[in-house]
Amino acid sequence: MEMEVWPFLALSLGVTGLVRLLPWGTERQRIVASLLVLLAFMCWAPFVLDNFRLFQMTRIAVLGLALLGLNILTGYNGQVSLGHGAFVLMGAYTVAVLLDRKEQLNLIDASPWPFWATIIVAGILAAAAGLVIGVPSLRLSGPYLAIATLAVMISFPIIVRKYGAFTGGSQGLGFSRPPQPPFLEDLISREAWMYFLCLLVLVVMVLLGWNLLRGQFGRALQAVRDSEVAAAAMGIDVARVKVLAFVISAFYGGVAGALLGLISGIVNPDTVDIVQSINYLAGIVIGGLASIMGSIIGAAALVFIPSDAAKVVAKLPILSSDVVTRAPGAIQGAVVIVVMLLMPYGVAGVLHRLARLRLDQIAARWREAPALLSRSLQRASWTWDIRPWARHGPGTGHSPREGVVGRGQGNLPTQQPREDPTKGGQ
Amino acid sequence: MLRLDRVTAAYGPIVALREVSLEVEAGSVVTLLGANGAGKTSTLRVISGLLRPQSGVVEYEGERIDRLSPDRIVRLGIAQVPEGRQLFSQLTVRENLELGAYLRRDRAGIRQDLERVFNYFPILAQRQKQAAGSLSGGEQQMLAIGRALMARPRLLLLDEPSLGLAPLVTREIFRIIHAINEQEGLTVLLVEQNARLALDIARKGYVLETGRVVLSDLADNLRRNEEVRRSYLGY
Amino acid sequence: MHGPLSALLQAGVFLAPKPWDDPRLFGEQIVLGLATGAVYALVALAIVLIYRSTDIINFAQSEMAMFGTFAMWSIWLSGVPFFSNPWALLVLAGLFGLGLGAVVERVVIRPVEGKPLLTIVVVTLGLFLLLNSVATWIWAQGELPKSFPSPLSVLKAVDIGFANIPQHHLLIFGVGVATMVLLGLLFNYTKLGLAMRATAQNPLAARLMGINVGNMLTLGWALSGTLGGISGALIAPVLSLHPAFMLSVLLYAFAAAVLGGLNSVPGAVVGGFIIGVAENLLGTYTPHAILGPEMKLPLALMLLVAILLVRPTGLLGERAVRRV
Numbered sequence: 015m016e017m018e019v020w021p022f023l024a025l026s027l028g029v030t031g032l033v034r035l036l037p038w039g040t041e042r043q044r045i046v047a048s049l050l051v052l053l054a055f056m057c058w059a060p061f062v063l064d065n066f067r068l069f070q071m072t073r074i075a076v077l078g079l080a081l082l083g084l085n086i087l088t089g090y091n092g093q094v095s096l097g098h099g100a101f102v103l104m105g106a107y108t109v110a111v112l113l114d115r116k117e118q119l120n121l122i123d124a125s126p127w128p129f130w131a132t133i134i135v136a137g138i139l140a141a142a143a144g145l146v147i148g149v150p151s152l153r154l155s156g157p158y159l160a161i162a163t164l165a166v167m168i169s170f171p172i173i174v175r176k177y178g179a180f181t182g183g184s185q186g187l188g189f190s191r192p193p194q195p196p197f198l199e200d201l202i203s204r205e206a207w208m209y210f211l212c213l214l215v216l217v218v219m220v221l222l223g224w225n226l227l228r229g230q231f232g233r234a235l236q237a238v239r240d241s242e243v244a245a246a247a248m249g250i251d252v253a254r255v256k257v258l259a260f261v262i263s264a265f266y267g268g269v270a271g272a273l274l275g276l277i278s279g280i281v282n283p284d285t286v287d288i289v290q291s292i293n294y295l296a297g298i299v300i301g302g303l304a305s306i307m308g309s310i311i312g313a314a315a316l317v318f319i320p321s322d323a324a325k326v327v328a329k330l331p332i333l334s335s336d337v338v339t340r341a342p343g344a345i346q347g348a349v350v351i352v353v354m355l356l357m358p359y360g361v362a363g364v365l366h367r368l369a370r371l372r373l374d375q376i377a378a379r380w381r382e383a384p385a386l387l388s389r390s391l392q393r394a395s396w397t398w399d400i401r402p403w404a405r406h407g408p409g410t411g412h413s414p415r416e417g418v419v420g421r422g423q424g425n426l427p428t429q430q431p432r433e434d435p436t437k438g439g440q
Numbered sequence: 441m442l443r444l445d446r447v448t449a450a451y452g453p454i455v456a457l458r459e460v461s462l463e464v465e466a467g468s469v470v471t472l473l474g475a476n477g478a479g480k481t482s483t484l485r486v487i488s489g490l491l492r493p494q495s496g497v498v499e500y501e502g503e504r505i506d507r508l509s510p511d512r513i514v515r516l517g518i519a520q521v522p523e524g525r526q527l528f529s530q531l532t533v534r535e536n537l538e539l540g541a542y543l544r545r546d547r548a549g550i551r552q553d554l555e556r557v558f559n560y561f562p563i564l565a566q567r568q569k570q571a572a573g574s575l576s577g578g579e580q581q582m583l584a585i586g587r588a589l590m591a592r593p594r595l596l597l598l599d600e601p602s603l604g605l606a607p608l609v610t611r612e613i614f615r616i617i618h619a620i621n622e623q624e625g626l627t628v629l630l631v632e633q634n635a636r637l638a639l640d641i642a643r644k645g646y647v648l649e650t651g652r653v654v655l656s657d658l659a660d661n662l663r664r665n666e667e668v669r670r671s672y673l674g675y
Numbered sequence: 676m677h678g679p680l681s682a683l684l685q686a687g688v689f690l691a692p693k694p695w696d697d698p699r700l701f702g703e704q705i706v707l708g709l710a711t712g713a714v715y716a717l718v719a720l721a722i723v724l725i726y727r728s729t730d731i732i733n734f735a736q737s738e739m740a741m742f743g744t745f746a747m748w749s750i751w752l753s754g755v756p757f758f759s760n761p762w763a764l765l766v767l768a769g770l771f772g773l774g775l776g777a778v779v780e781r782v783v784i785r786p787v788e789g790k791p792l793l794t795i796v797v798v799t800l801g802l803f804l805l806l807n808s809v810a811t812w813i814w815a816q817g818e819l820p821k822s823f824p825s826p827l828s829v830l831k832a833v834d835i836g837f838a839n840i841p842q843h844h845l846l847i848f849g850v851g852v853a854t855m856v857l858l859g860l861l862f863n864y865t866k867l868g869l870a871m872r873a874t875a876q877n878p879l880a881a882r883l884m885g886i887n888v889g890n891m892l893t894l895g896w897a898l899s900g901t902l903g904g905i906s907g908a909l910i911a912p913v914l915s916l917h918p919a920f921m922l923s924v925l926l927y928a929f930a931a932a933v934l935g936g937l938n939s940v941p942g943a944v945v946g947g948f949i950i951g952v953a954e955n956l957l958g959t960y961t962p963h964a965i966l967g968p969e970m971k972l973p974l975a976l977m978l979l980v981a982i983l984l985v986r987p988t989g990l991l992g993e994r995a996v997r998r999v
């Protein structure tokens with residue numbers, strides 16, 4: 015059975031949503047059940063999607079992992095980094111150096127490592143780098159941190175190019191992608207194996223992250239983000255929490271980079287470039303800050319917008335197909351802007367609000383649906399307004415132009431309603 | 441001169457004012473009392489056009505002003521000294537005062553008003569070149585008032601001028617406000633938590649509680665009112 | 676001593692040219708650095724102007740400048756009599772930037788005003804993509820890079836006593852400095868400039884003074900677009916025109932803005948010149964075998980990070996206010 019990716023996603027997300035919204039069981043049961051349904055669909059994906067789409071799904075899993083790492087740092091902890099790509103690139107190079115024996119023959123032992131071990135090493139090395147960068151970052155805040163991390167990201171590929179003896183310079187390092195384990199050889203293709211590998215790692219890391227973020231540490235992360243002074247007054251070791259956020263975030267980035275290397279079979283300085291690294295930030299903002307689900311949605315946006323946004327727009331009657339074929343980036347940019355206009359708090363914010371409704375309520379209140387939807391679009395319910403460096407804007411009592419109150423749909427409240435942070439992860 | 445008629449205003453879901461009505465007669469000092477969060481600042485924001493009321497009417501000298509932008513309202517002669525002073529702290533005292541006269545084009549008049557402000561607050565003349573943020577709390581409040589006077593308003597809105605000031609300084613500032621009202625006939629709407637001082641210079645007062653006017657009377661009567669004495673005068 | 680280090684030493688890996696070997700070369704590096712530094716300073720100023728009043732870091736700054744420069748290139752080729760003059764083109768570049776900045780603020784930024792800051796920053800990223808792609812679509816059909824005219828010559832050098840400097844670089848420096856002086860006059864000696872500074876500091880109070888804060892913000896974007904437009908037209912004859920040609924300038928300008936302090940106007944100027952000179956010196960006077968010209972960007976950035984660690988809000992930036 016073959017299926018296009020969009021019907022497939024519509025089907026799987028539709029069924030997942032149905033399970034989530036049906037009026038049965040407890041909230042917890044609904045969440046767990048819907049996630050299991052989603053996982054089942056994702057396991058079915060390799061058998062219905064073609065290779066290109068399957069590879070895209072694989073990349074979403076990898077990117078989702080990277081974005082989750084960045085979201086821990088930026089969304090949960092409020093430290094804005096434009097340099098997350100450096101950790102990802104580092105992870106990719108770790109794998110490549112450990113698997114490719116041509117360049118490093120005389121420098122480290124001659125036999126390649128088992129691929130699974132390289133993933134772990136990549137994570138640990140990146141975490142160590144996270145520590146090295148996280149400690150001095152304590153001194154920087156807001157945009158200064160953002161640009162210092164951007165500096166790291168810019169420098170890394172240039173350094174890799176310059177010292178090519180070890181890294182293969184501009185050409186990079188190539189190696190053969192790990193084959194399926196013998197017992198799977200007859201069952202699934204190499205592409206499907208790569209997909210399942212990434213999916214497995216993603217699921218494990220999401221469970222780990224969920225466990226971490228819903229507990230005390232997650233609360234500490236967010237307390238530090240909202241006010242360092244208040245957090246310190248509550249007895250939280252602010253410096254430790256901020257450095258740990260960097261380390262954990264880098265670990266996720268390193269593992270994601272390792273997978274990125276493994277699925278590509280080649281790693282070069284362009285594997286993650288500056289634009290990609292900046293796009294990671296865009297990804298988590300679009301998906302939803304301080305949200306695991308938002309990270310993965312953001313990854314999907316980063317993968318699908320370049321490949322499909324133009325095609326979808328081409329179907330609209332208003333635009334000539336010329337723009338679409340010759341300036342696909344224009345469509346991407348426009349889509350990003352429009353998404354941000356419609357959902358300033360990210361997709362996950364909207365979904366979370368919608369998820370509070372039960373289908374029977376929706377049925378009973380369908381007349382209000384448009385109003386409800388538009389309110390959901392504009393309100394943050396659980397993704398907060400993260401203002402890493404704002405003096406102006408909501409919460410400080412005024413947005414720059416409007417003085418005390420916002421424009422548009424009446425007067426915006428200055429404090430976003432906050433919910434129990436434990437609901438953040440799902 | 442100024443009339444609010446059943447004004448209701450909200451910040452998103454938070455309703456700050458519910459059907460507030462009040463009236464300020466030309467040449468008088470009227471005070472608006474109330475605890476923290478009662479809606480005093482919101483009332484002034486509505487008058488200045490910073491907060492758009494959901495319903496109700498604000499009338500100034502017979503004209504509706506509740507749909508006007510803040511700069512139009514300043515032009516009509518209403519200046520506000522906001523809560524917390526809101527100075528341009530990195531600009532000099534002189535520049536702050538010049539900004540008060542931002543909408544005016546009459547150079548001679550501006551120079552005259554500058555003299556007038558320095559007359560009321562001689563200390564500001566000495567500190568002209570200093571950054572506003574480097575002034576003491578009392579001097580900052582004087583600058584905030586001076587800045588509002590530079591617009592040559594006919595109605596002055598004062599939001600808690602005593603906030604964070606030593607009693608002596610507060611008394612001095614109230615003395616000057618009183619003097620300005622007496623000498624120039626400038627109308628003043630004074631928001632205060634310090635009811636005692638406010639009622640001393642005001643002709644009449646309104647008491648706000650959770651966004652509603654719960655009392656309004658002449659200042660003398662309010663001072664004698666049991667409720668007010670207990671809640672706002674502290675005896 | 677044996678081992679790899681001595682082998683490297685003998686191979687002369689650590690050898691670098693010394694500034695005193697050739698004083699003229701040194702002088703040239705300094706002056707050229709000041710010239711490109713002027714461009715970095717202009718773009719850094721553009722970033723700082725917007726940041727100061729709205730807290731937004733505009734990532735699309737480079738692409739707005741690039742777009743404008745390509746537009747000027749088209750006008751130059753179109754053979755409209757007056758504008759085939761490169762001097763006129765330079766002025767027009769500023770005007771085009773002015774308009775573009777104002778339009779961007781009104782059309783793209785205003786609708787997200789009051790939304791979370793990162794949302795607005797991401798909108799500027801979207802704008803980056805959009806402008807870059809449209810420019811590629813319109814202009815990157817034929818050969819790239821395209822050459823851009825200079826009012827003077829890029830190749831002919833002038834002897835300024837201690838160095839030979841291409842005429843165009845002197846022009847960059849002169850126009851850059853003149854622009855900054857004009858901007859300084861506007862901010863410090865006009866009522867409009869005072870109103871803009873007031874708005875940047877305290878928009879709420881500015882509204883109470885009767886200042887139309889919306890117009891001030893638009894004007895800020897317009898001015899910043901002007902600076903971008905001028906810097907694009909100034910640097911294009913050197914870098915030649917390509918859809919990505921302003922990107923590295925933007926990165927250096929970020930470095931300059933942060934070095935000076937993101938909310939400091941003089942800081943942006945100082946930062947721009949320091950980064951421009953440092954870039955040249957690091958490229959010339961570090962051992963080429965292990966560092967050298969390819970490494971000048973990372974070196975400059977590492978230097979920047981090192982300085983930031985000592986002064987976390989830049990050289991002239993105000994201390995960050997702790998939010999409680």
Ligand SMILES: Nc1ncnc2c1ncn2[C@@H]1O[C@H](COP(=O)(O)OP(=O)(O)O)[C@@H](O)[C@H]1O
Nearest residue numbers: 411428451454456475476477478479480481482
């Ligand atoms: N910018 C704002 N956003 C949301 N709510 C506000 C804002 N300003 C004031 N409020 C709310 O409006 C009510 C009245 O506040 P305010 O007018 O400031 O009272 P007062 O000046 O009497 O202390 C309070 O409940 C306060 O929480």
Ligand SMILES: [Mg+2]
Nearest residue numbers: 480481482523
């Ligand atoms: Mg108040």
